Amino acid sequence: MSSAPAQIAVTGLAVMGRNLARNLARNGFRVAVHNRSQGRTDALIEEFGHEGEFTAAADLPALVESLETPRKIIIMVKAGEPTDAVIDELVPLLDEGDIVVDAGNAHFADTRRREDALKAKGLHFVGAGVSGGEEGALNGPSIMPGGSTFAYAALEPMLTKIAAHVNGESCCVHVGPDGAGHFVKMLHNGIEYADMQLIAEAYDLLRHVLGLSAPEIADVFRDWNSGDLESFLIEITAEVLSQVDESTGGPFVDVVLDQAEQKGTGRWTVQVALDLGIPVSGMAEAVFARSLSGDVVRREAAAGVLPGPAGKVSVDRDAFIEDVRHALYSSKLVAYAQGFDAIRAASEQYGWNIDLGAMATIWRGGCIIRARFLDRIKEAYDRDANLPSLLVDDYFKEAVANGQEAWRRVVGVAAAAGVPAPGFSASLSYYDGLRAERLPAALIQGLRDLFGAHTYHRVDREGAFHLDWSGDRKEHDA
Ligand SMILES: NC(=O)C1=CN([C@@H]2O[C@H](COP(=O)(O)OP(=O)(O)OC[C@H]3O[C@@H](n4cnc5c(N)ncnc54)[C@H](OP(=O)(O)O)[C@@H]3O)[C@@H](O)[C@H]2O)C=CC1
Numbered sequence: 397m398s399s400a401p402a403q404i405a406v407t408g409l410a411v412m413g414r415n416l417a418r419n420l421a422r423n424g425f426r427v428a429v430h431n432r433s434q435g436r437t438d439a440l441i442e443e444f445g446h447e448g449e450f451t452a453a454a455d456l457p458a459l460v461e462s463l464e465t466p467r468k469i470i471i472m473v474k475a476g477e478p479t480d481a482v483i484d485e486l487v488p489l490l491d492e493g494d495i496v497v498d499a500g501n502a503h504f505a506d507t508r509r510r511e512d513a514l515k516a517k518g519l520h521f522v523g524a525g526v527s528g529g530e531e532g533a534l535n536g537p538s539i540m541p542g543g544s545t546f547a548y549a550a551l552e553p554m555l556t557k558i559a560a561h562v563n564g565e566s567c568c569v570h571v572g573p574d575g576a577g578h579f580v581k582m583l584h585n586g587i588e589y590a591d592m593q594l595i596a597e598a599y600d601l602l603r604h605v606l607g608l609s610a611p612e613i614a615d616v617f618r619d620w621n622s623g624d625l626e627s628f629l630i631e632i633t634a635e636v637l638s639q640v641d642e643s644t645g646g647p648f649v650d651v652v653l654d655q656a657e658q659k660g661t662g663r664w665t666v667q668v669a670l671d672l673g674i675p676v677s678g679m680a681e682a683v684f685a686r687s688l689s690g691d692v693v694r695r696e697a698a699a700g701v702l703p704g705p706a707g708k709v710s711v712d713r714d715a716f717i718e719d720v721r722h723a724l725y726s727s728k729l730v731a732y733a734q735g736f737d738a739i740r741a742a743s744e745q746y747g748w749n750i751d752l753g754a755m756a757t758i759w760r761g762g763c764i765i766r767a768r769f770l771d772r773i774k775e776a777y778d779r780d781a782n783l784p785s786l787l788v789d790d791y792f793k794e795a796v797a798n799g800q801e802a803w804r805r806v807v808g809v810a811a812a813a814g815v816p817a818p819g820f821s822a823s824l825s826y827y828d829g830l831r832a833e834r835l836p837a838a839l840i841q842g843l844r845d846l847f848g849a850h851t852y853h854r855v856d857r858e859g860a861f862h863l864d865w866s867g868d869r870k871e872h873d874a
């Protein structure tokens with residue numbers, strides 16, 4: 397316990413807040429801690445009080461009272477209404493110049509609204525995305541703070557110190573004003589959804605096309621983790637697939653209900669991308685696949701009733717494993733390309749001026765999507781800060797060129813075998829759509845003009861045109 401004023405406070409001491417507070421204390425900062433139900437505060441002090449200088453506060457007034465000024469208070473509670481409830485209780489207790497940090501997951505529009513509201517009261521509000529789960533919060537997460545440069549400057553020494561470090565660089569940079577930090581964290585989660593869906597599809601294909609067991613597939617993932625696919629999610633996939641269930645003695649994965657839950661960040665990503673007009677098809681398919689998995693009524697009505705392919709698909713074991721590796725890597729590149737495209741579009745729309753290469757840098761350590769190839773993304777943006785798509789960077793272009801035939805075979809095998817692979821196939825369609833010199837969108841424009849006089853543009857002349865479909869079928873300037 398500390399008698400000097402605390403330098404920073406954390407309210408909300410569930411898995412993330414508790415470990416973030418411990419991380420701050422372990423790094424030498426005096427931390428005041430509070431939780432709505434006192435039990436979590438007491439447990440933190442009892443179990444980990446020896447790790448640094450903590451001040452336990454029974455309520456928010458005591459928390460505020462324990463801090464040096466300007467006060468810095470991190471809120472780490474359940475996203476949505478609980479965050480507003482804490483802000484509403486906290487704000488009347490604060491003085492001009494104090495800094496409130498929401499380090500939970502938040503929709504960036506809520507962050508913009510909250511920042512505006514607090515600014516009107518002379519307070520600073522920082523929406524900071526934090527990724528890394530329980531372990532990252534304790535040992536070094538990836539931190540994506542938004543908000544004013546003034547507020548970030550006050551927090552920077554602490555945040556950059558407690559964040560993960562890769563090659564001596566902190567995985568925390570100021571993302572941009574107002575909601576920029578939470579937007580980038582939301583996209584991080586969208587990519588996390590896509591990545592996990594692609595991993596699940598790879599597992600499903602190896603299990604059902606090749607008939608490999610869960611521990612055999614764990615070995616495949618372990619092997620993949622020593623190459624281009626090296627990442628936290630591939631590593632923990634091997635761990636989950638190796639796990640044996642104590643009560644049945646069978647693979648743990650076989651006793652888990654096959655209904656993927658979701659707290660909302662993946663859905664927000666897709667909704668926001670629709671508004672921005674940016675295709676994030678890999679993430680959208682990941683969200684839909686989770687929804688389908690949880691749609692028990694329709695799954696029960698269809699399972700074992702709707703027919704699938706008649707025969708079995710036969711493939712060479714080693715060649716197919718290699719094909720799936722390529723399909724996974726290429727589809728993963730599409731997810732990142734789409735994710736960075738959405739960040740670029742939002743940055744333009746909201747005037748955030750986000751440094752895309754820096755985002756790849758802060759995702760290299762601490763966070764759930766940390767991966768070897770993020771270095772490659774950083775290098776791609778170093779080569780060209782205005783890269784239109786990651787997929788056209790020379791390095792990634794070649795990586796996909798090497799894997800695309802395999803990717804196509806995998807999508808074909810999945811369809812022939814009746815194994816759902818929405819992530820692989822949607823990503824491949826995006827790739828083919830992107831590289832097409834001419835798309836059937838021309839026909840859609842023709843149809844729109846016929847039924848609704850919506851007009852069209854021509855390849856050979858400027859202007860908008862309409863054809864008199866029900867009359868002489870002559871073209872007119874629109
Ligand atoms: N878990 C994870 O891996 C990650 C989570 N996040 C985000 O971090 C935040 C915290 O996550 P996590 O630690 O998992 O905890 P939860 O999201 O489960 O939230 C639990 C915490 O919220 C508090 N809380 C809930 N409702 C209220 C309320 N109305 N007023 C005050 N406090 C309230 C709880 O207090 P009480 O104990 O009294 O119930 C508890 O401290 C969330 O925004 C989450 O989305 C971000 C990255 C990773």
Ligand SMILES: O=C(CO)[C@H](O)[C@H](O)COP(=O)(O)O
Pocket residue numbers: 501526527528529585588657658659660661662764
């Ligand atoms: O933010 C996170 C990691 O970065 C959380 O783990 C995320 O909320 C998990 O999302 P979901 O429960 O929807 O799978």
